[in-house]
């Protein structure tokens with residue numbers, strides 16, 4: 001059995017960036033990273049633009065100007081101003097080539113066709129120069145830039161509607177177990193509602209991984225092997241839950257080994273999530289998470305999350321870990337390091353009652369996990385503890 005830190009290191013080492021590309025409509029490219037540099041197809045702004053509502057001036061040595069016309073946003077005409085002439089102008093409107101400053105209207109007195117400005121102004125004031133943000137043909141955004149709402153707005157302002165981005169992994173989620181039935185079905189004796197697929201699907205969606213398919217297999221060796229074979233061939237990441245322990249009907253480990261999946265580790269000294277498997281085949285990463293829902297989700301956040309970040313070529317790969325003061329007492333049984341379901345708020349953390357691997361009720365109200373190392377046997381109120389903040 002390996003330690004938590006050894007397991008994390010192995011995931012970091014063995015999960016590699018996906019170097020596949022795809023095209024996305026710009027509005028759907030949030031969270032992706034650019035596969036290549038993007039050059040600007042236009043000057044931005046595309047014309048000299050007024051930054052204020054006011055008057056565009058052809059400057060001269062006098063505070064009085066003659067008004068000769070008006071330009072509003074969207075106008076396409078070109079007015080010719082001589083020195084001492086002005087045009088009424090509005091924010092976003094094209095500044096005539098013959099104007100060299102814009103005075104905001106609050107600083108202007110209007111008397112019929114003559115305006116008087118409060119003071120002399122510098123050349124080019126309140127004019128956004130042509131191509132100030134980026135010039136046509138020049139680099140707009142570098143390869144690998146993450147497409148945030150601001151970046152999407154910027155690319156859209158350049159008239160770009162489609163972007164080439166690094167593909168996100170295609171992911172298969174597989175649940176195993178004869179006891180599992182779907183919501184809506186009768187809950188016959190011995191059955192439970194299947195919940196790991198919705199839980200992990202929503203965890204993936206919240207991290208903006210949408211290319212996910214869900215598969216369900218019974219506790220049957222042949223069916224497990226054949227399903228795993230097809231999903232491993234077709235996906236970049238495979239996440240299985242259940243059937244990875246030592247019971248007579250736990251077939252996942254045997255099937256993965258028959259499929260020649262390279263095992264990087266099986267069993268981690270931790271609670272929950274001891275029977276965790278991680279392996280790779282060709283370029284596909286495979287995690288077999290324990291079936292117990294709270295164990296599966298903990299392993300997702302501690303290990304699968306890292307693999308996802310590595311596949312996306314992100315620099316920060318693990319969830320943030322901070323120190324906080326415990327407002328609870330907790331006593332650990334056994335010597336496995338523990339991830340404890342907890343509520344973090346304002347530098348304080350409450351460790352919840354009900355820490356078993358099956359405890360969905362406590363996980364449902366948690367926003368953090370407290371990591372309790374192997375050597376610690378108890379946490380007292382007031383102790384400083386390590387907290388993993390969940391991306392929820």
Ligand SMILES: Nc1nc2c(c(=O)[nH]1)N[C@H]1C(S)=C(S)[C@@H](COP(=O)(O)OP(=O)(O)OC[C@H]3O[C@@H](n4cnc5c(N)ncnc54)[C@H](O)[C@@H]3O)O[C@H]1N2
Pocket residue numbers: 175176177179180192193194195196197241242243244245246247250272273274275289290291292293295357
């Ligand atoms: N003799 C031993 N038994 C067990 C050991 C051990 O070391 N020796 N380890 C225990 C630990 S720790 C865990 S964790 C579990 C993991 O077992 P599996 O990964 O094989 O998972 P299953 O047995 O298939 O299921 C466990 C539990 O979770 C429920 N489950 C499974 N899938 C789902 C799902 N999709 N939705 C909701 N609930 C699910 C399942 O019904 C079981 O209750 O092994 C221990 N045993």
Ligand code: MOO
Pocket residue numbers: 270271272273274275290292295357358
């Ligand atoms: O490792 Mo299991 O998740 O402790 O019950």
